Amino acid sequence: MENGVGPGVFGALSMGYLVAGARNLADWKRFGCEAIGLHLACESESQLAFRMDEHARRIIIERRDADDAIALGWQVNDRAALDIILERLAANNVSVEFLQGDQAAQRGVLTLHRFVGPKGLLIELFVEPLTDSKPLQILSSGFNIGRAGLGHISVMSKERDRTIAFWRELFDARISDRIEISSGKRVALDVTFLRVNERHHSVAIAATRGPRIDMFPTRVQHFNIEVATLDDLTATFERCRALGYKMSRNIGRHPNDKELSFYLPTPSGFEMEIGWDALVVDEAWWESDRVYDRMSNWGHDIPGALSTELGLRHVLTGIKSLRREEFLPW
Ligand SMILES: [Fe+2]
Numbered sequence: 158m159e160n161g162v163g164p165g166v167f168g169a170l171s172m173g174y175l176v177a178g179a180r181n182l183a184d185w186k187r188f189g190c191e192a193i194g195l196h197l198a199c200e201s202e203s204q205l206a207f208r209m210d211e212h213a214r215r216i217i218i219e220r221r222d223a224d225d226a227i228a229l230g231w232q233v234n235d236r237a238a239l240d241i242i243l244e245r246l247a248a249n250n251v252s253v254e255f256l257q258g259d260q261a262a263q264r265g266v267l268t269l270h271r272f273v274g275p276k277g278l279l280i281e282l283f284v285e286p287l288t289d290s291k292p293l294q295i296l297s298s299g300f301n302i303g304r305a306g307l308g309h310i311s312v313m314s315k316e317r318d319r320t321i322a323f324w325r326e327l328f329d330a331r332i333s334d335r336i337e338i339s340s341g342k343r344v345a346l347d348v349t350f351l352r353v354n355e356r357h358h359s360v361a362i363a364a365t366r367g368p369r370i371d372m373f374p375t376r377v378q379h380f381n382i383e384v385a386t387l388d389d390l391t392a393t394f395e396r397c398r399a400l401g402y403k404m405s406r407n408i409g410r411h412p413n414d415k416e417l418s419f420y421l422p423t424p425s426g427f428e429m430e431i432g433w434d435a436l437v438v439d440e441a442w443w444e445s446d447r448v449y450d451r452m453s454n455w456g457h458d459i460p461g462a463l464s465t466e467l468g469l470r471h472v473l474t475g476i477k478s479l480r481r482e483e484f485l486p487w
Contacts, residue, residue: 163336165328166238168354171306173232173283173375174214174265175380177425178221185218185422190420192397193382193431194296198289206265209300209382210481213287214265215307224426226273226377228279229310230264231288231328239270239284245327246272246360253479262287275320275374276312297393299385305356305437308381311348313371315483316362321349323485324360328353333438334413334447337366344372348452350413357414362370370475371483379420379428383435387417389431394419409456418455 179185181204189195195207198214205218233239246253258269266283274280301310310379314320324330330351335396338346345366350358384390394408405428406420418432 162323165329166233166241166332168355169234169358170231170242170328171240171304172190172229172309172359173212173286173307173355174217174230174281175223175226175307175310176217176219176228176230176279176281177427178219178227179224180220181223181423181424182218182220187400188402188424189216189218192393192400192402193429194396195296196293196395208289208293209295209307210286210302211290212265213289215302217264218425223474223485224424225375226310226380226425226427227279228264228281229274230266230269230281230283233282233284236284236346239282239310242282243270246486251486272338272486273484275316275483275485278312278376287387293352296396297384297386297389299389299435301383301385301435305354306359307412308383308432309356309359309379310363311361311363311374311378311430312376313362313363313378315367315369315371316485317347317362317369319351319485320362321351324353324362330360331388332445333357333443334445334453336413336449338452339355339450352438355439357416357436357438365475368479371478371481372471372475373427374474375425375427377427379430380417380423381418381430381432383416383432387433390417390419390431393431397421404460406457406459409453409458411457412451412454413447418457432471 198206198208203220204215204271210213251272253272261268265287266284269281269283271281272369333350333352336348348363351360353359408419414435416432416435418430420428420430423429
């Protein structure tokens with residue numbers, strides 16, 4: 158399965174959609190349409206859905222009592238690859254639900270299989286998306302989605318090794334590289350970047366060194382999307398600021414995927430990273446054992462007052478997490 162040899166699903170899937178819960182859909186509508194510049198595909202009392210390309214839905218927001226990520230949809234290239242994944246789930250005694258008709262249409266797909274993934278985030282697998290050919294009304298020239306999928310998520314885990322093993326065993330995910338932030342900083346962190354196709358990472362797993370704590374109250378720490386051009390990135394940054402949104406991290410460049418990006422909180426509690434120019438992995442020359450000692454080559458600074466506030470909040474959330482079990486499917 159490794160190195161593209163033998164049957165496997167590496168390269169046969171990509172991130173398809175994100176579903177998040179929010180108490181306030183009006184906040185999300187403003188954030189999605191006016192700040193990020195997404196296409197509002199549908200709006201009801203209980204749900205919002207946004208398009209970013211020809212897929213009928215890429216980001217879905219459901220009215221809930223809690224702000225958090227709910228589900229991550231993965232597009233699988235064909236039935237054969239889907240069957241391999243379903244066989245792996247069955248072998249691990251994971252109960253899988255099949256949805257079709259209106260329930261699947263709510264996710265913008267024809268049918269889907271789903272199960273409860275790490276930290277309770279639903280993992281949903283689909284082959285055929287529903288599409289919409291109506292012109293996009295977005296505020297960027299486009300989003301970089303294509304065959305490598307929507308973007309990536311970053312998750313903090315108290316069960317780092319088991320979580321990495323889960324993604325490797327389920328999706329044949331490969332480790333792209335790691336970032337180890339050394340002691341001397343406030344918190345020593347190790348981040349492992351996993352890819353399932355040419356996108357440098359679709360899932361990043363962050364873990365504290367020493368006692369394992371989870372400093373974030375949401376299942377996902379951040380969700381990344383990429384805009385098409387540098388002008389799109391800077392225009393989105395300026396638009397968010399002009400609308401009064403506070404940045405969690407100003408513009409900067411990551412050392413490993415080389416992505417230029419900024420971060421801001423979403424109305425669902427987790428952050429969104431808006432990026433551009435992330436590198437594409439060429440399997441022929443990629444070396445997976447690179448370890449970087451910083452999160453950013455430059456920039457990504459946290460605004461001063463927010464830095465102190467976030468530091469305190471993260472420590473308190475981290476202490477509470479010591480009493481909490483972290484769910485894993487196996
Ligand atoms: Fe990221």
